[in-house]
Amino acid sequence: MATHRIEVTVNGAKQTAEVPSRLLLVHLLRENLRLTGTHIGCDTTHCGACTVLLDGTPVKSCTVLAVQADGRDVTTVEGLEKDGKLHPVQEGFWEKHGLQCGYCTPGMLMTGCALLARNKSPTELDIREAISGNLCRCTGYVNIVKAIEYAAEKMRST
Amino acid sequence: MIPSQFDYHSPATLAEAVALLTRFGEGAKVLSGGQSLLPLLKLRLGTAEHLVDIGRIPGLEYIKEEGGFIKIGGRTRESALEQSELIKARAPILHDTARVIADPLVRNLATVGGNLAHGDPGNDHPATMLALDAQVVATGPKGERVIPIDQFFVGLFTTALQPGEILTEIRIPVPPPRSGGAYVKLERKVGDYATAAAAAQVQLGANGAFTKVGIALTNVGPTPVRCAKAQDFLVGKRPSDGYLAEAGKLAGEACSPSADRRGSVEYKREMSRVLTVRALQRAVERAEGR
Numbered sequence: 001m002a003t004h005r006i007e008v009t010v011n012g013a014k015q016t017a018e019v020p021s022r023l024l025l026v027h028l029l030r031e032n033l034r035l036t037g038t039h040i041g042c043d044t045t046h047c048g049a050c051t052v053l054l055d056g057t058p059v060k061s062c063t064v065l066a067v068q069a070d071g072r073d074v075t076t077v078e079g080l081e082k083d084g085k086l087h088p089v090q091e092g093f094w095e096k097h098g099l100q101c102g103y104c105t106p107g108m109l110m111t112g113c114a115l116l117a118r119n120k121s122p123t124e125l126d127i128r129e130a131i132s133g134n135l136c137r138c139t140g141y142v143n144i145v146k147a148i149e150y151a152a153e154k155m156r157s158t
Numbered sequence: 159m160i161p162s163q164f165d166y167h168s169p170a171t172l173a174e175a176v177a178l179l180t181r182f183g184e185g186a187k188v189l190s191g192g193q194s195l196l197p198l199l200k201l202r203l204g205t206a207e208h209l210v211d212i213g214r215i216p217g218l219e220y221i222k223e224e225g226g227f228i229k230i231g232g233r234t235r236e237s238a239l240e241q242s243e244l245i246k247a248r249a250p251i252l253h254d255t256a257r258v259i260a261d262p263l264v265r266n267l268a269t270v271g272g273n274l275a276h277g278d279p280g281n282d283h284p285a286t287m288l289a290l291d292a293q294v295v296a297t298g299p300k301g302e303r304v305i306p307i308d309q310f311f312v313g314l315f316t317t318a319l320q321p322g323e324i325l326t327e328i329r330i331p332v333p334p335p336r337s338g339g340a341y342v343k344l345e346r347k348v349g350d351y352a353t354a355a356a357a358a359q360v361q362l363g364a365n366g367a368f369t370k371v372g373i374a375l376t377n378v379g380p381t382p383v384r385c386a387k388a389q390d391f392l393v394g395k396r397p398s399d400g401y402l403a404e405a406g407k408l409a410g411e412a413c414s415p416s417a418d419r420r421g422s423v424e425y426k427r428e429m430s431r432v433l434t435v436r437a438l439q440r441a442v443e444r445a446e447g448r
Binding site for chain 1: 159160161162163164165166168189192193196197199200201209211213260261262263264266267348349
């Protein structure tokens with residue numbers, strides 16, 4: 001079976017890798033690039049713990065082949081903090097206690113960021129719909145919604 | 159979970175993709191959004207020796223009105239369908255459908271063509287496309303052919319597509335004035351397949367009576383179920399609670415569900431009845447501009 005030489009921009013840095021066809025994007029990130037912030041939860045396209053941005057769009061990286069990301073931009077949770085400063089959504093999770101065990105958090109953060117990039121003033125319903133593909137088994141949704149609302153307000157005011 | 163080994167191909171043109179599929183025959187699968195195919199390969203419910211990714215072929219993602227049809231490119235994302243103003247205005251039943259497929263993250267990759275070509279009776283577009291009397295365009299080694307939707311779903315996970323063919327376009331006759339449609343789905347939670355769901359598309363004449371009715375059901379049989387008796391019953395009648403209830407009853411009788419964790423045969427049949435009535439009510443409201 002042939003391998004493929006791919007070039008993926010991950011969190012702004014070009015990465016090249018020689019990958020087998022069946023390698024999943026989440027495994028490229030976690031195992032080849034050691035970016036373990038992206039979690040694997042259900043591994044069956046339900047839970048959203050593995051959510052990353054592919055060309056700015058949130059997708060479940062357990063259900064994308066690494067080779068499909070060739071030539072594209074990937075943003076993971078490691079790419080949110082800039083110059084030692086948390087992204088407003090990360091700050092919101094801190095301020096509003098948006099995490100308990102933290103397992104779903106990277107995926108929630110990526111989905112939250114993508115939502116705020118296209119909708120600066122989401123309603124509570126918009127937020128709940130946007131995160132409906134991300135499961136929190138601590139059931140901490142109330143504070144996750146508050147965290148994203150906090151981030152929206154912060155991003156509007158700066 | 160890791161799928162078993164396969165070779166990946168990323169053709170740049172449709173002709174190249176068809177040539178690859180023709181060369182590899184039954185051993186090849188088309189990779190569109192991958193949101194059904196990749197989970198299936200990971201769970202090893204299926205295998206493929208070759209995946210032909212149509213993701214880098216330009217010109218397969220569009221939603222447009224042309225020649226009396228709404229034309230949807232086979233690789234159009236569900237999220238694009240969900241956000242389309244043309245769809246909201248001209249065929250709201252499709253908007254209803256797109257927004258209840260899986261979850262928003264899956265919809266960012268999942269495609270309309272894939273939802274049909276997968277041949278899964280649990281998928282949501284098949285019933286809607288039946289209600290809308292859609293046509294499917296398949297592109298293969300001999301060029302394009304148009305398949306009426308009633309001939310498309312052959313059996314469980316089986317469609318009329320031949321090896322070497324790619325679903326490249328869906329054509330929906332533009333609903334005339336005084337038309338309306340709706341898709342109503344019962345699901346246990348976001349992302350689940352339907353326990354049952356009903357699609358209804360209606361046209362009303364100048365006197366307010368039904369001139370055309372399309373009704374179909376999701377996940378209550380090995381293929382999506384067209385409810386011909388319920389449709390025929392309504393044509394020529396003016397919408398009334400009694401007639402819609404009778405149509406619901408006929409739809410419930412038309413389905414052949416199997417029992418699973420989502421419910422018993424009796425429950426699913428009953429839900430098919432109830433959901434058909436609700437879909438018809440909403441369809442009539444929309445047709446009457448309410």
